[in-house]
Amino acid sequence: AQSVTQPDIHITVSEGASLELRCNYSYGATPYLFWYVQSPGQGLQLLLKYFSGDTLVQGIKGFEAEFKRSQSSFNLRKPSVHWSDAAEYFCARGGADGLTFGKGTHLIIQP
């Protein structure tokens, strides 16, 4: 079965610092990969997605992610975080049966 691993449950970053959130997926055919952000009590907002082609994907709010097949990874990055980026981030893999989510990474922004 497909699986998605987000190794970091919590990450604390200072405002203005760079950010990288890790995501690993189980092996398989070309994966359809997504990053979502969720603010407390809210639904999910799509940040970016990878289906094929260029392995560096640009998303909204200044986020980007890089697909690395050799490492089975799809890490999310942002060069300079803002306090408003504090939220829960979910990596997900798409398939015919729906999305498989990682457990999420809670991002805390320090002033």
Added chain:
Amino acid sequence: GAVVSQHPSWVICKSGTSVKIECRSLDFQATTMFWYRQFPKQSLMLMATSNEGSKATYEQGVEKDKFLINHASLTLSTLTVTSAHPEDSSFYICSAREVAGVTYEQYFGPGTRLTVT
């Protein structure tokens, strides 16, 4: 485009009653809709997949007689929590996949907070 709505956004009900949650795709047709459940500080767990005009497929451990799903049209799916109990209190999120979608992208609703007293 690709907007999914849910109604209600929050609901409080008494134990033993039933609650219906609606999920609508507003500007596209969705052959497949998904229902997820999310407990506080946890990830989303897929409950069931519904395809328009056919029976829903439930994930292991989800009681289909308790969580009734109906996908009557290409823009509407409903989840009814029957005989709700406090342990059913949770955040329920639906998502929809376009008819022509081939990349498994789903569009999510804003969620419904259910509290059973």
